[in-house]
Amino acid sequence: MMDNKTFIAAGIIVxxxxxxxxxxxxxxDPDGLESSALVVSxxxxxxxxxxxxxxxxxxxxxDFAYESPMPDYSLGEEMGSTGGILxxxxxxxxxxxxxxxxxxxxRLKNEGSKS
Amino acid sequence: MHIPDAFIPLPxxxxxxxxxxxxxxxxxxxxxxxxxxxxIPLIAVLAAGIFALxxxxxxxSMGTSGHLVGGALAAIVLGSPFxxxxxxxxxxxxxxxxxxxxxxxxxGANIVNMGVIGGFVGYYTYQGLLKAxxxxxxxxxxxxxxxxLIPALACAIEMALAGxxxxxxxxxSMGVYHAIIGIIEGIVTAVxxxxxxxxxxxxxxxxxxxxxx
Numbered sequence: 113m114m115d116n117k118t119f120i121a122a123g124i125i126v127x128x129x130x131x132x133x134x135x136x137x138x139x140x141d142p143d144g145l146e147s148s149a150l151v152v153s154x155x156x157x158x159x160x161x162x163x164x165x166x167x168x169x170x171x172x173x174x175d176f177a178y179e180s181p182m183p184d185y186s187l188g189e190e191m192g193s194t195g196g197i198l199x200x201x202x203x204x205x206x207x208x209x210x211x212x213x214x215x216x217x218x219r220l221k222n223e224g225s226k227s
Numbered sequence: 228m229h230i231p232d233a234f235i236p237l238p239x240x241x242x243x244x245x246x247x248x249x250x251x252x253x254x255x256x257x258x259x260x261x262x263x264x265x266x267i268p269l270i271a272v273l274a275a276g277i278f279a280l281x282x283x284x285x286x287x288s289m290g291t292s293g294h295l296v297g298g299a300l301a302a303i304v305l306g307s308p309f310x311x312x313x314x315x316x317x318x319x320x321x322x323x324x325x326x327x328x329x330x331x332x333x334x335g336a337n338i339v340n341m342g343v344i345g346g347f348v349g350y351y352t353y354q355g356l357l358k359a360x361x362x363x364x365x366x367x368x369x370x371x372x373x374x375x376l377i378p379a380l381a382c383a384i385e386m387a388l389a390g391x392x393x394x395x396x397x398x399x400s401m402g403v404y405h406a407i408i409g410i411i412e413g414i415v416t417a418v419x420x421x422x423x424x425x426x427x428x429x430x431x432x433x434x435x436x437x438x439x440x
Contacts (some may be wrong), residue, residue, distance in 0.1 A: 113428070119426060123271075123272030123276060124272070124275060126279075127272070128279070131279040131282055134283035137283075138283055138292070139286035139287075139292035140292070141284070142290075142292065143292055143294065144287075144292075144404035144405050145230065145379075145401065147291040148397060149234075149391070152393055152397055152400065156290060158399065159289045160290060161290040162290030162291065171234070171391050171392065173389075173390065174232050174234065174237065175233070176330070178330070180324060181325055182325055183327035184326070184327065185326050202325075204278055207278040207317070210321060211274040214258075215262055215267050
């Protein structure tokens with residue numbers, strides 16, 4: 113059985129490996145929801161290939177827009193796959209920090225209410 | 228199935244937010260009573276792993292890709308649907324605000340679909356099947372498949388309510404694609420469960436039957 117440190121280290125390494133492989137291997141096809149949007153807007157057959165220049169957002173009606181710092185898990189075209197790897201690693205570290213932080217915050221409050 | 232901002236009109240998006248916040252409050256309550264110091268490494272690693280898996284778009288043919296959701300996995304490993312809501316909410320917030328994956332106004336709907344519906348479907352299907360088939364890995368795989376498919380169908384209905392997709396074509400299309408994505412989700416969920424049970428059986432909240440399964 114692994115101790116906590118080994119377990120966390122192994123977990124982070126596995127997560128980073130998955131993320132890095134994803135940068136190179138991930139499919140460029142639209143995801144299930146976007147693909148469905150293409151189907152219902154007549155840009156794609158249910159079982160057919162997705163159009164190169166398909167626009168899934170065409171079915172949307174909302175006009176709220178938000179510019180994220182690392183859209184599509186990348187740092188922009190010019191950074192290429194290096195940017196993708198950095199974005200994924202940043203995401204994994206942010207996730208760890210946020211989850212551990214949130215968990216401790218909840219627990220601290222818990223202990224505070226007990227005393 | 229991360230819904231972008233444009234897909235749900237604001238008044239409806241608010242309704243999903245209210246539902247999401249209700250379940251999130253219950254999830255925080257769960258975390259407060261159930262998470263102890265020993266569980267934090269498992270929760271952190273699960274969240275990081277789910278984040279990484281969700282960024283991996285696997286080809287599922289028919290011009291479509293899909294990634295895992297991880298709701299069933301979190302709920303099964305930590306023994307509560309609220310664990311899925313807790314972890315998935317944090318992952319979805321990070322994805323929406325930092326990576327533009329899923330909208331901000333639609334974050335509530337995404338939490339409801341993948342966290343709440345995924346977590347409850349995954350957890351209770353697993354519990355039910357475990358009694359029937361007595362094999363935790365088979366139960367987990369089927370539970371994860373359903374925890375991918377049912378949220379996708381819920382999403383299709385939400386899209387119809389929003390006027391974004393017509394109901395029947397939306398259900399068919401979301402159903403077909405996620406029934407395939409769900410197969411991958413099922414296999415990966417069972418494999419991860421096995422690896423976790425090997426590495427840290429003490430942290431698992433479920434009897435996985437490693438060694439007997």
